[in-house]
Structures are given as structure tokens and as C-alpha cells.
Amino acid sequence: MFESLSDRLQTVFQKLGSKGVLTEEDVREGMKQVRIALLEADVNYKVVKNFVALVTEQAIGEEVMKSLTPSQQVVKIVHQELINLLGEKNEPLLEARPGPTIIMLVGLQGTGKTTLAAKLGLYLRKQKSKRVMLVACDVYRPAAITQLETLGKQLGIPVYSEGTDARPPDIARRAIEKARQDLVNVVIIDTAGRLQIDERLMEELEQIDATVQTTERLLVVDAMTGQEAVKVADAFNQRINLSGLVMSKMDGDARGGAALSVRAVTGVPIKFLSTGEKIDSNTLEPFHPDRLASRILGMGDVLSLIERAEQIYDAEQAKAMEKKLRKGKFDFEDFLNAMHQMRKLGPFQQILGMIPGFGKVVQAMEENPDMMPEKHLKRVEAMVCSMTIEERRNPPIIKGSRRERIARGSGTSLEEVNALLKQFQQMQRMMKQMTGGKVGKSGRGKKGGRGGGGGGQIDPRDLMGMLR
Ligand SMILES: Nc1nc2c(ncn2[C@@H]2O[C@H](COP(=O)(O)OP(=O)(O)O)[C@@H](O)[C@H]2O)c(=O)[nH]1
Ligand SMILES: [Mg+2]
The missing domain is CATH 3.40.50.300 (P-loop containing nucleotide triphosphate hydrolases)
Structure with a gap:
């Protein structure tokens, strides 16, 4: 839902953004496009009229036109008016006291x-x-x-x-x-x-x-x-x-x-x-x-994503995984585990769609099923499943004939297996660099106590932060 509206609005703002200085004429033309986009999304006629009037009035104001980033100011106004239209803030369920x-x-x-x-x-x-x-x-x-x-x-x-x-x-x-x-x-x-x-x-x-x-x-x-x-x-x-x-x-x-x-x-x-x-x-x-x-304007919805991640977040497992990461002992078994955890978040393209700027990527994937990450992940999973336990725990032993066997067993090709092993090596190296030495510089340091051994855990919020 909202893909087409989201697309149209983003096109309007891109066009405005490419202009640098905005004239009142530019803003009015932009708002005309916004109006058409909303009507085509089947938004109520009166609601659209009111919305466009509110945005235009603010957008042609002096502060916006003379600011350094007029088009961004316009986006900000549209964002705020959309929020107002939708009800300003979350309204929780009422509770009766005494219950029920x-x-x-x-x-x-x-x-x-x-x-x-x-x-x-x-x-x-x-x-x-x-x-x-x-x-x-x-x-x-x-x-x-x-x-x-x-x-x-x-x-x-x-x-x-x-x-x-x-x-x-x-x-x-x-x-x-x-x-x-x-x-x-x-x-x-x-x-x-x-x-x-x-x-x-x-x-x-x-x-x-x-x-x-x-x-x-x-x-x-x-x-x-x-x-x-x-x-x-x-x-x-x-x-x-x-x-x-x-x-x-x-x-x-x-x-x-x-x-x-x-x-x-x-x-x-x-x-x-x-x-x-x-x-x-x-x-x-x-x-x-x-x-x-934010989702409609293509700014993503990282907060909902984080909430979802927190729901499925298994603190015990994360701690164990983090320990292995630190020791550079993250292996294919952990990889499989992590993948299963991630799958609990929901369909991959839905998750991607919540990340700012990824709306377009998701759309492209939907139009071209070969690009679906889900499909790629399935092949990766098949390869990992075709490894023996020993191989998963100790990837360096996966050489020539073992690689061929894995390719055959998983219905993939030798090139794919080679690529996976190479990627895995690179990932391990990167993780060692990231977790080795100075940890926790990013400042989320929840319980203080930095410096002492066994500090913070991997937090899904930090992972999300990496994606931004
Ligand atoms: N795709 C989709 N289907 C839904 C959703 N909510 C309900 N349905 C389906 O809509 C149909 C009617 O739902 P039901 O709860 O029986 O409606 P009721 O008559 O209002 O009680 C069922 O087939 C549901 O599975 C939803 O959020 N998304
Ligand atoms: Mg019913």
C-alpha cells in the first residue's frame, strides 16, 4: 500500500530539490502535483483541498523561500501536515479502572x-x-x-x-x-x-x-x-x-x-x-x-522495525553469538542461526521497505523476482545445509572436492559456493575488526561499566543503525 503515492510524492520533491532556489511558482506547481497524487491515491477530496492549502500557505512563506534548503523545508512541512492529518500521535487503548x-x-x-x-x-x-x-x-x-x-x-x-x-x-x-x-x-x-x-x-x-x-x-x-x-x-x-x-x-x-x-x-x-x-x-x-x-515520504520506518526486532530479540542467544564474534569464532552454524532469527522479523522485502531509501529497491525486486533476496537467501541456506557439521564449525577445511560436493548437494554451482566462502571470510575479517579492541565507542553504552570485561551485547538497534 502507498507505493504509488509514495513514488509520486518523491518524484515531486526530487524535482523541487533539483532547483536549489525556489520561486513561489515552483512551489505552487509542486503542490499541484501533490494534489493530483493524493487524489489518485483516492484520498477524500475535501481532505486533499485542505491539506494542499495548509502546506502551500506555509511553503510560500518567507522563512522557507529564503532558507538554505527550501525544498527540504517543503518536505518537512508536508511531513508534518501528513502527521497532523493522520492524527498527530499514537492513541493507546483506554483502560477501565476497575477492570475489566x-x-x-x-x-x-x-x-x-x-x-x-x-x-x-x-x-x-x-x-x-x-x-x-x-x-x-x-x-x-x-x-x-x-x-x-x-x-x-x-x-x-x-x-x-x-x-x-x-x-x-x-x-x-x-x-x-x-x-x-x-x-x-x-x-x-x-x-x-x-x-x-x-x-x-x-x-x-x-x-x-x-x-x-x-x-x-x-x-x-x-x-x-x-x-x-x-x-x-x-x-x-x-x-x-x-x-x-x-x-x-x-x-x-x-x-x-x-x-x-x-x-x-x-x-x-x-x-x-x-x-x-x-x-x-x-x-x-x-x-x-x-x-x-515517514514511510509514505520514503523516509523509511526504522522505529517500527526496531520494535519488531526487539520483540523477537533473544538476549541469551545474542550474548552467546557476541562472545563468538569477539573471539573471531563465528561460524556457519551461527550464520544459520542468525538467519533463522532474522526470518522471524517477517518477509524480507517488507523489512527492507521499512528502511529509509529502500522503497525503490523493494519495488524493483517485486517487478523482477530474480532479484528477491529471499530467493538468494534460500540458495545460501541450501549451501550451508549441505555442509557437514565439521565444515560449518571450521570453514577453512572446505577445499576443492568438498566445495564440489556442497554445490551438488545444494543444487547450486561451484562458483556460488566459492563466492559464499569468500564472502564469509571477508565478513569474519570485518567482524573481528569491528569487535576487536575498542568496543562501545558508538555510545549506546547502556549500563555504563565500559572498560570492564564482558561489556555490552549486540543490540538490534545498533544493527539497524548500521543499515542507516
Ligand atoms: N489480507 C488480509 N486479510 C484479512 C485481514 N484481516 C482479515 N482478513 C481476512 O478477511 C476475511 C474476513 O475476516 P473476518 O475476521 O472473518 O471478518 P468479519 O466478518 O468482520 O469477522 C477473512 O478471510 C480474513 O482472513 C488483513 O489484515 N489482511
Ligand atoms: Mg466475524
């Missing part, structure tokens, strides 16, 4: 409510250490209840359900009683959807809310539905005082207009982005306006 916190998920059919119930449950348990309960209030389709129960079972999260005969407000009330008994912190209520806004559904949602006094009323918005999504959000908000929005299906190829318009039109904050059918901690992320704005 009650979250009601609402939205049209198929937007991803049930999927979100499970993702959110997992997120709250894993990241926030909450005891969670899911409640099945979509009583119109038996399959909906089974779906929630199956997800609950998979994740080990209890699901409260009374089948299809009870009324949703009553189910919700009894679920909350049960949650109190079981000392549950957060109750997530999955509700029914309709194909369109529907009076009876709205009444039912209002009744559930009136009965249990929900803490959060989150509307799940399908990002793929474009401007229609904005209309739906507006209609829901008129009836049910929404406390937040969740954009689902952000992994799709929609142009992104809904995500960019919905907050401005409804005034309701986006709280999460959901990016896949799979239920795991990589597919639900708290929404940060500044990060998305």
Missing part, C-alpha cells in the same frame, strides 16, 4: 472483526501481559462462533459463547460477569456485521454498549474499500460513539486513500493497523502517525 476493560469490535461483514479479535487478544496478552477473554456475539451465523472458538483454542485464549439462541446484549452481560469471576483484565466482544449499514444492527450494538458500558468501541475499517470505508466510518460514528478505528487489510494493494482520509473526516483516531490473515504479533501494529508519514 471492555472492547467492542464493530464493522461491516468481512472487514476483519473476528480476525482482529484474535490478533488483539494475542497482542494484549503478549505485549501487555493481560488476561484476555473473547466473546462471541455474532449469533446470526453458527460459523462465526466456530471461527472465534477455533482461533481462541489456537491461541489458548478463552472464548465465551452461548450459541446462537441468546440475545447479544445478554450474552455480553453474562460474559462480563464470568470475566469478573475469572479475574480477566480485558474482554473483547466480537459482533455481527452486515453488508451495509443497517438499522437493526446499529440498535443491537447500542444495546450491547448500554448493557455493559464498553470502554472501547473500535470500528474495523477495510482499507481495500477506499472512500466507501470513509462513508461507513462516518455512519457508524453517528450512531455509536466510536473510540477508535482499526485499519485492516493494509497488506493489500489498495491505494491507501481510506487510511489517509478516515481520521480527518471522522475525527476518530486510528489505533491499530492490521496487515495480514495470519494471527501473529507481526500482523498487528499500534498506529503511529509519524511513522506512516
Whole structure:
């Protein structure tokens, strides 16, 4: 999502940047292009108009025009206005005191409510250490209840359900009683959807809310539905005082207009982005306006990447690996290990796309599958897997006939094996240089205590820093 918009905007700014001195005319022409780019991304017409007016007014101001880097100032203004448009800052979930916190998920059919119930449950348990309960209030389709129960079972999260005969407000009330008994912190209520806004559904949602006094009323918005999504959000908000929005299906190829318009039109904050059918901690992320704005402008999203790295970061393993690095004993087994860790971060091109300036690279790779790093990595992995344990631990013994055997075993060529071994040698040399002698000059030195033996560990943040 946003690739095409991101591309267009970057082209506009490149053009402005190539000019050095900017005239008011240049800025206005640039803003015209920005306007077209936003409209083509399906951003709401009024939102675009307002956005362009705000940016233009600031950009043709004297301070910008007379500054040393006018085009960069313009980018900065666009960045800031995008952040404002998206809601300024992350809005965390509200918590009820005393608990339990009650979250009601609402939205049209198929937007991803049930999927979100499970993702959110997992997120709250894993990241926030909450005891969670899911409640099945979509009583119109038996399959909906089974779906929630199956997800609950998979994740080990209890699901409260009374089948299809009870009324949703009553189910919700009894679920909350049960949650109190079981000392549950957060109750997530999955509700029914309709194909369109529907009076009876709205009444039912209002009744559930009136009965249990929900803490959060989150509307799940399908990002793929474009401007229609904005209309739906507006209609829901008129009836049910929404406390937040969740954009689902952000992994799709929609142009992104809904995500960019919905907050401005409804005034309701986006709280999460959901990016896949799979239920795991990589597919639900708290929404940060500044990060998305940076992503759109091709400044990358290093912060989200770091957060993700920290989630999978295994301190024990990192410490062990670091020790080996210091001794120059990093071998192919460690390499394989590191690769598996990295894979947990998510698909490679998605990770690359979060790094500033790599948006274009990712696009090129998607157009030319042979360039996919994933593909290359698979070949490397095959080669390493074709080595014996002894060879992995002691790469220098891999000579002539061993190399041929590895090439055959992994379905690669001798040249590839040679290249890999050469790269590995170079990497080892580089690592020895980096870790040998004076460590920790970069200043992250967390616990002070520099100088003493066994200092800091490898921190994913430092690794990310290297990529910048
Ligand atoms: N690609 C993608 N598919 C999703 C996402 N969220 C949900 N889905 C899929 O959309 C369909 C409807 O989801 P569901 O949770 O049953 O929607 P509900 O009717 O609102 O409860 C299912 O096939 C989900 O797997 C998402 O973020 N990305
Ligand atoms: Mg459902």
C-alpha cells in the first residue's frame, strides 16, 4: 500500500530539490502535483483541498523561500501536515479502572472483526501481559462462533459463547460477569456485521454498549474499500460513539486513500493497523502517525522495525553469538542461526521497505523476482545445509572436492559456493575488526561499566543503525 503515492510524492520533491532556489511558482506547481497524487491515491477530496492549502500557505512563506534548503523545508512541512492529518500521535487503548476493560469490535461483514479479535487478544496478552477473554456475539451465523472458538483454542485464549439462541446484549452481560469471576483484565466482544449499514444492527450494538458500558468501541475499517470505508466510518460514528478505528487489510494493494482520509473526516483516531490473515504479533501494529508519514515520504520506518526486532530479540542467544564474534569464532552454524532469527522479523522485502531509501529497491525486486533476496537467501541456506557439521564449525577445511560436493548437494554451482566462502571470510575479517579492541565507542553504552570485561551485547538497534 502507498507505493504509488509514495513514488509520486518523491518524484515531486526530487524535482523541487533539483532547483536549489525556489520561486513561489515552483512551489505552487509542486503542490499541484501533490494534489493530483493524493487524489489518485483516492484520498477524500475535501481532505486533499485542505491539506494542499495548509502546506502551500506555509511553503510560500518567507522563512522557507529564503532558507538554505527550501525544498527540504517543503518536505518537512508536508511531513508534518501528513502527521497532523493522520492524527498527530499514537492513541493507546483506554483502560477501565476497575477492570475489566471492555472492547467492542464493530464493522461491516468481512472487514476483519473476528480476525482482529484474535490478533488483539494475542497482542494484549503478549505485549501487555493481560488476561484476555473473547466473546462471541455474532449469533446470526453458527460459523462465526466456530471461527472465534477455533482461533481462541489456537491461541489458548478463552472464548465465551452461548450459541446462537441468546440475545447479544445478554450474552455480553453474562460474559462480563464470568470475566469478573475469572479475574480477566480485558474482554473483547466480537459482533455481527452486515453488508451495509443497517438499522437493526446499529440498535443491537447500542444495546450491547448500554448493557455493559464498553470502554472501547473500535470500528474495523477495510482499507481495500477506499472512500466507501470513509462513508461507513462516518455512519457508524453517528450512531455509536466510536473510540477508535482499526485499519485492516493494509497488506493489500489498495491505494491507501481510506487510511489517509478516515481520521480527518471522522475525527476518530486510528489505533491499530492490521496487515495480514495470519494471527501473529507481526500482523498487528499500534498506529503511529509519524511513522506512516515517514514511510509514505520514503523516509523509511526504522522505529517500527526496531520494535519488531526487539520483540523477537533473544538476549541469551545474542550474548552467546557476541562472545563468538569477539573471539573471531563465528561460524556457519551461527550464520544459520542468525538467519533463522532474522526470518522471524517477517518477509524480507517488507523489512527492507521499512528502511529509509529502500522503497525503490523493494519495488524493483517485486517487478523482477530474480532479484528477491529471499530467493538468494534460500540458495545460501541450501549451501550451508549441505555442509557437514565439521565444515560449518571450521570453514577453512572446505577445499576443492568438498566445495564440489556442497554445490551438488545444494543444487547450486561451484562458483556460488566459492563466492559464499569468500564472502564469509571477508565478513569474519570485518567482524573481528569491528569487535576487536575498542568496543562501545558508538555510545549506546547502556549500563555504563565500559572498560570492564564482558561489556555490552549486540543490540538490534545498533544493527539497524548500521543499515542507516
Ligand atoms: N489480507 C488480509 N486479510 C484479512 C485481514 N484481516 C482479515 N482478513 C481476512 O478477511 C476475511 C474476513 O475476516 P473476518 O475476521 O472473518 O471478518 P468479519 O466478518 O468482520 O469477522 C477473512 O478471510 C480474513 O482472513 C488483513 O489484515 N489482511
Ligand atoms: Mg466475524
